[in-house]
Amino acid sequence: MADDTLSWMNELTAEMEERRKKIELGGGEARLKKQHDAGKQSARERIVTLLDEDSFVELGVFTEHLGGDMMEGISAPGEGVVTGYGTLKGRTVFVFSQDFTVLGGSLGKMHGQKIAQVMDLAVKTGAPIIGLNDSAGARIQEGVDSLSGYGEVFYRNAIYSGVVPQISAILGPCAGGAVYSPAMTDFILMAKGTSYMFITGPEVIKSVTKEDVSFEELGGADVHNRKSGVAHLECEGDAGVLEKIRELLDFLPQSAKEKPPFRKTKDKDDRETPELLTIVHPDQRRPYPMHDVIKTVVDEGHFLEIQPDFAKNIIVGYAHLGGQAVGIVANNPRNMAGTLNIDASDKASRFIRTCDCFNIPIVTLVDVTGFMPGVAQEHAGIIRHGAKMLYAYAEASVPKITLIVRKSYGGAYLAMNSRDMGADVVLAWPTGAVAVMGAEGAANIIYRKEINGSKSPEATRKTKIDEYKKKFDNPYWAAGRGYIDDVIDPKDTRKHLIRHLRMLEHKHEERPYKKHGNIPL
């Protein structure tokens, strides 16, 4: 009897193993080879690359598709998506990885439900959710059921936004719903040359608008990282994307209820930064590398820039200061003289809100003449877009420190987190200057009559510009009125920033009751 039981059990176990193996093969050897030949990893290989060794635990392993007329006779192992959880640098994360070898990774009702399940668990347990997207969008054969599957995912993308970090890797041709779900997440990382995002592909575009466009030109990593601003990072292949996600998580907490992890550093809190005295030129018009300013100040010079190739006139990214994760927003005098335009406003506002969601203090480095003038910008709605920055900074209740590196003029002074917009601490270097506008423009307006009426207008103009500069082109006028807390020696920048961050560690700021604010979109 005991032998019978054992052999029966063995049979059942063998059947289970066989079923599992079939599922693990996905769309089969031939399609897997195609995937590898295209330079892409399989859905399961990607999970192994992303997570700590042997840490992945799969869920929904034997899930099957919903059926229906058009799905009859079609097999979809694992429903075309591998879902579960594991650890990343020892921290729990939830993952879904779409399998392009199974019906092009298309999303059917049960595929959507598998993703929704891990999203729910991520929120219930307070852990990030990472989506590895490689999908042709809604599964055509399932009709409205596949749209419903997407609805389940979209709904959660929205209501879980700001609850736990949501990160999207784009690792293949992603179409339709496969791009709208990532678009609602906090970060999108794309693999160079093998990933695409579009709502309709080149064929549909050709039939509708007669435009001839390649996959790459339509929605490659280059397009979305440089032109559209849809993506946040462009990486070398699958491995590059997955490695970057591991790095990104160093700056993010498990959920909105926690703080980002503290990172031990050998870099001393009071390390002097005399290099800064030679990087920044006191002449307000001379460009300099703001990236070098950031790298000089932060722990071990490590700065993870977000959207480095989009709206280069503003720099945003993550670093650590004395072990504490911070988000940095800085004008870039090397690009469009650091002025704020529509794209820069969108980029910075989104970044500020991401920091605020996840308890990441914001350090703002200011060197800005103003918002970008021009008919094109006005007609494209710079008022609406620029307002996002004002809104985002004011709304953010995380610790906010502003350092006025050089000029800070007009509306952009306010939009770069001035005292009145809620900065907790405002510092300036002796090169800092706060005014309504630059000296030339100001003198031309307020002394126009005197300049035009004088015997030598050019000499008078120069005198008036110098007078204005003397008065406003320094940090002391603003400091005298309490808009700047201290003017500091650039070589002590790191020390000051870390001290203020420590002071602000337990900052708590309540806002008046509301359902939610209404940011201009």
Ligand code: HXC
């Ligand atoms: C079901 C699909 C599919 C789909 C592709 N396949 N798209 N199956 N539903 N949407 C299948 C193919 O039949 C093929 O099966 C396999 O996946 C691989 O597809 P290929 O075309 O051979 O691959 P490739 O040449 O690499 O082209 C990939 C692609 C292309 C660019 C993604 O397949 C494509 O354009 N698909 C349609 C994209 C699309 O329009 N999706 C619907 C979007 S609407 P075999 O058996 O041969 O391996 C949508 C609405 C959501 O998503 C709501 C939005 C708000």
